[in-house]
Amino acid sequence: MAGFYVVTKNDRERKISLRRVAANTGGAVYLSDAAEAALPAPTGTMPFADLTTWAAAVKDTAVYQVPYDADKGPSVITVVGQTQYSADGNTWANTIPDGVMVAGSPVEFFIRTNPAGLTRADDGSYQYNFLMQTVGSGGISLINISRNLAKVAGTTPLDQVGMTFSVNCTVIDISGNSVTGTALTKVWE
Structure with a gap:
């Protein structure tokens, strides 16, 4: 069940979103079966996932959000000391x-x-x-x-x-x- 995913990153929320696509339209990454199995449960599906009139390359099926380590990415300030x-x-x-x-x-x-x-x-x-x-x-x-x-x-x-x-x-x-x-x-x- 391996496939292609479009990956986006949101530093403010500290999450990486992986959106499965039917084919690599450029910029997508390929995840093996083992990598897909390690993903959390999908957070939702794209609204056009069930339509058959769209080309396979643009028909998204599932969106996954993976939080990443808070020590990675840009630092966010909430407390300043003395x-x-x-x-x-x-x-x-x-x-x-x-x-x-x-x-x-x-x-x-x-x-x-x-x-x-x-x-x-x-x-x-x-x-x-x-x-x-x-x-x-x-x-x-x-x-x-x-x-x-x-x-x-x-x-x-x-x-x-x-x-x-x-x-x-x-x-x-x-x-x-x-x-x-x-x-x-x-x-x-």
Whole structure:
């Protein structure tokens, strides 16, 4: 009972659909008896499957959907973890240490989203958008350096004392899903 199948893939649903066709019209794959036996039950039939007036090559008979491993295909983001601090770009912490955020003194540090906090590891398709809250960020600039890495630098005026500095990251996957992480905050001393 081996035959030809047209194969389509849906990364959003993480499913591969196999549609049996009567003949190879180009682009179809051939499945042996053993491969056909391994398919799940068909999810439906094409509406023209029983018509005999259609050419055999376009008369579909059954559609099968096979879910594939969630770790394959493009990464989909649903959870973003903590935005992290680093003085040198190598050692990371979930908080800004005391003595760093002193109003009137220059600051320079790096931020990123904790890679371990992402629902699925970045396969290179994620976009990282870092953003500082306007209150408490006077005199400070944020510059994206590379994927999941930004630099915060500048000197804030003395009137920022007691205000809260806050920076966060929104991660967007290839499908356009957008999720914001946990903000990194510190009160100016």
